[in-house]
Amino acid sequence: MREQAFLERLYRSLFRIRRVEEEIAEVYPADKIQSPIHLSIGQEAISVGVCEALRPEDVVFGSYRSHALYLAKGGDLKGMIAELYGKATGVAKGKAGSMHLIDAAHGVMGASAVVATTIPLAVGYAYACQAQGKKSVVVSFFGDGAVEEGAFHESVNFAAVKKLPILFICENNGYAILSPQKNRQALDNIPERIRAYGMPAERIEANDLFQTYDRSKEAVDRIRQGKGGPHFLECRTYRWRDHVGPGEDFHLGYRTRAEAEPWMAGDPLAQMSAMLEPSARQRLEQEVKAEIHEAFEFAEQSPFPDHEELYTDVFREP
Amino acid sequence: MARTVAQTIKDVTRKHLEENQGLFLGQCVAAVGWIGGTVPEMTEQEGIVELPAADVAGPGIAVGAALVGRRPIFTIRYQGFMWYNAASLLNYAAKSKEMWGIPCPIFVRAIAMEGGVGPVASNCHHGMVMRMPGMPVAAPMTPEEWLSVWDWFMSHDDPLYVSEHRRSFLIDYEMEPRIHRRADFSLLAISAARLNALEAVKLLEKEGIVCDLIHLLWLKPFPVTPVMLESLRSAGQGLVVDSDFEIAGASRSIAYELMHAAGVPVHALGLEDRTSGFAPQCDNPTPPVGKIVRRVKELLTSRSSLKKVVPT
Numbered sequence A: 001m002r003e004q005a006f007l008e009r010l011y012r013s014l015f016r017i018r019r020v021e022e023e024i025a026e027v028y029p030a031d032k033i034q035s036p037i038h039l040s041i042g043q044e045a046i047s048v049g050v051c052e053a054l055r056p057e058d059v060v061f062g063s064y065r066s067h068a069l070y071l072a073k074g075g076d077l078k079g080m081i082a083e084l085y086g087k088a089t090g091v092a093k094g095k096a097g098s099m100h101l102i103d104a105a106h107g108v109m110g111a112s113a114v115v116a117t118t119i120p121l122a123v124g125y126a127y128a129c130q131a132q133g134k135k136s137v138v139v140s141f142f143g144d145g146a147v148e149e150g151a152f153h154e155s156v157n158f159a160a161v162k163k164l165p166i167l168f169i170c171e172n173n174g175y176a177i178l179s180p181q182k183n184r185q186a187l188d189n190i191p192e193r194i195r196a197y198g199m200p201a202e203r204i205e206a207n208d209l210f211q212t213y214d215r216s217k218e219a220v221d222r223i224r225q226g227k228g229g230p231h232f233l234e235c236r237t238y239r240w241r242d243h244v245g246p247g248e249d250f251h252l253g254y255r256t257r258a259e260a261e262p263w264m265a266g267d268p269l270a271q272m273s274a275m276l277e278p279s280a281r282q283r284l285e286q287e288v289k290a291e292i293h294e295a296f297e298f299a300e301q302s303p304f305p306d307h308e309e310l311y312t313d314v315f316r317e318p
Numbered sequence B: 001m002a003r004t005v006a007q008t009i010k011d012v013t014r015k016h017l018e019e020n021q022g023l024f025l026g027q028c029v030a031a032v033g034w035i036g037g038t039v040p041e042m043t044e045q046e047g048i049v050e051l052p053a054a055d056v057a058g059p060g061i062a063v064g065a066a067l068v069g070r071r072p073i074f075t076i077r078y079q080g081f082m083w084y085n086a087a088s089l090l091n092y093a094a095k096s097k098e099m100w101g102i103p104c105p106i107f108v109r110a111i112a113m114e115g116g117v118g119p120v121a122s123n124c125h126h127g128m129v130m131r132m133p134g135m136p137v138a139a140p141m142t143p144e145e146w147l148s149v150w151d152w153f154m155s156h157d158d159p160l161y162v163s164e165h166r167r168s169f170l171i172d173y174e175m176e177p178r179i180h181r182r183a184d185f186s187l188l189a190i191s192a193a194r195l196n197a198l199e200a201v202k203l204l205e206k207e208g209i210v211c212d213l214i215h216l217l218w219l220k221p222f223p224v225t226p227v228m229l230e231s232l233r234s235a236g237q238g239l240v241v242d243s244d245f246e247i248a249g250a251s252r253s254i255a256y257e258l259m260h261a262a263g264v265p266v267h268a269l270g271l272e273d274r275t276s277g278f279a280p281q282c283d284n285p286t287p288p289v290g291k292i293v294r295r296v297k298e299l300l301t302s303r304s305s306l307k308k309v310v311p312t
Helices: A004-030 A044-052 A067-072 A077-084 A118-131 A150-162 A190-195 A209-224 A257-265 A268-275 A278-301 A307-311 B005-019 B033-037 B057-067 B079-100 B126-130 B143-154 B193-206 B226-235 B250-262 B289-309
Strands: A059-062 A108-111 A138-143 A166-172 A201-204 A231-236 B024-027 B048-051 B073-076 B107-112 B160-165 B185-190 B211-216 B218-220 B238-245 B266-271
Touching (some): A004 A044, A004 A077, A004 A209, A004 A268, A004 A278, A044 A067, A044 A138, A044 A209, A044 A231, A044 A268, A059 A067, A059 A118, A067 A077, A067 A108, A077 A278, A108 B079, A118 A138, A118 A166, A118 B057, A118 B079, A150 A166, A150 B057, A166 A209, A190 A231, A201 A209, A209 A268, B005 B024, B005 B033, B005 B143, B024 B057, B057 B073, B057 B079, B073 B079, B079 B126, B079 B160, B126 B160, B126 B218, B126 B238, B143 B160, B185 B193, B185 B250, B185 B289, B193 B211, B193 B289, B211 B226, B226 B238, B226 B250, B238 B289, B250 B266, B266 B289
Parallel strands (some): A059 A108, A138 A166, A166 A231, A201 A231, B024 B048, B024 B073, B073 B107, B107 B160, B185 B211, B238 B266
16 A cells, blocks of 8 residues: 555656646747757656655656656756746756756756767766765666667666666657657567666566556665666656657557557556545645746746857866 | 876876776777776776777766766777767767756877778877867877876866877977978978978978978867967968868868968868778878978979969
8 A cells, every 4th residue: 555645746746747748738839949849748657656766866867858757856847947948047058958958956967869878878977976985876768769779788788797876767668759669679578688788677567657666666775785786677658749849640650549549548647646635636736737837937037048158168268 | 218198198097096086998998008008007996997899888988977077088099989989978078068067077088090000990080079069179299298188187177089199109208399480381280290290391401491390289279379370471371281181170170270360371281081991002191291291392382383473
């Protein structure tokens, strides 16, 4: 039996991410958001389940689809929305946009537009933490497309050899952009391949929030105790919206609405909603909506960066 | 006996690992002569990290360590491998401070060599890095130059691309500029081309052609100095010689800057626009001494003929 506070925490995080992204999608056609967006709607349970198992001092690295990860790890909401608007108050002063969110103070060490490129960074971060005796656990998030990259294989090999304090999370939504996994990988056996590197690896089916949390918690606790090094979780999930953009893309023909429907029917947000007392749920939702409204207002009211900002943080003359 | 460049790098690396909690990362560090004798024979516990054959992830691992503040030295044993190693260095380390305000100080030792090393491993490739914002580039060839570049790295929070050349490793002297009161020609040289240019200048002097020779250490940002401008204006034209490709390379980029700053023609000479082969006849080395001599003479001749038809 899960504690009510735990359930409320998970629901709040899920609902917050979903509402933030729905609001982004609503605002997007007005052209106020200055960068391309890759929404996580449908995939939130992975980030929420994993990050619930982490401590503030733990560190995550993400991919270009990292709104959910950023928020689940505690990234600043106002700074995120302002960043999407390209405003000076954004987490990267409007320079980075949706695909490069960062909030180092909350352990979000950054995301990148290029597939698989933050995986070795996470491994290097874990290596240095281990060498310095830090107790932080590093978590590397990436999609199923990244598993095909050389950088991924080189990274997991190194992590296994050095028994690094890192948890690899493969958010397998079945598509690399628009290409289905079966067209890209001969076998649907990612964990099996990872185990060949000498690292425990397992699959979590169907957006299972509780299993994601339980397996992550066990892995993170073991890693933190210095017992045996890295761990790999393949988390099966499904993207509801466009690969990039605010809408749906079933009309493109590379997938069908019928394929999506079972995932939508099993939406963890709806399942969690049913587990809460209605009054508690409504209270949480009102709080979250007010916070989101405030964050968008903040972004709207914030100034664009001055032209002089173009020359800040650049390197100095030798 | 004076200290060589290799010994200088080795000593600085040892001190960095022992005193600064620094890291050294690279492939095959211990296997083949500790990278030309430039790496101290230390253990992983002491900071030497042997990376697997991970050309794409290896630099990313070093960049990750840089984010923790270990100021890693990352070594690319053949500079041509930068084409594989570039992703994390140029797409993350170079942008991190400007985009996120988070410095990523990593010292990239990219080592060039030449002479039968084939299509991938040959010579310098600093030009590809120069076009990426956020990554300063230097090409030291002497012990003091290498030390000055290291001091710059340790006093800044930026990544730094150091284009080393194996031909520098045994150098145990400094190279001063050769400036004359009324030189016929102004030569400016980068990396191993400096050694060839030095020999070319001696040959040209035997034929009565007096050349200034200015050694270029910093490629980006490129400091245009009064000495360069005076030499170029006095000689009336110049030539930048480099161990990297000429087209879209450092030599043309710097020649362009100098031409506009000095108001006289400045030409470029670098590697030819073709792949290096392993066989000597297929190689694409730093412009050899004879080629530099010929180019200088051609330019002097063409300037003379130009003067005849275009009154100044």
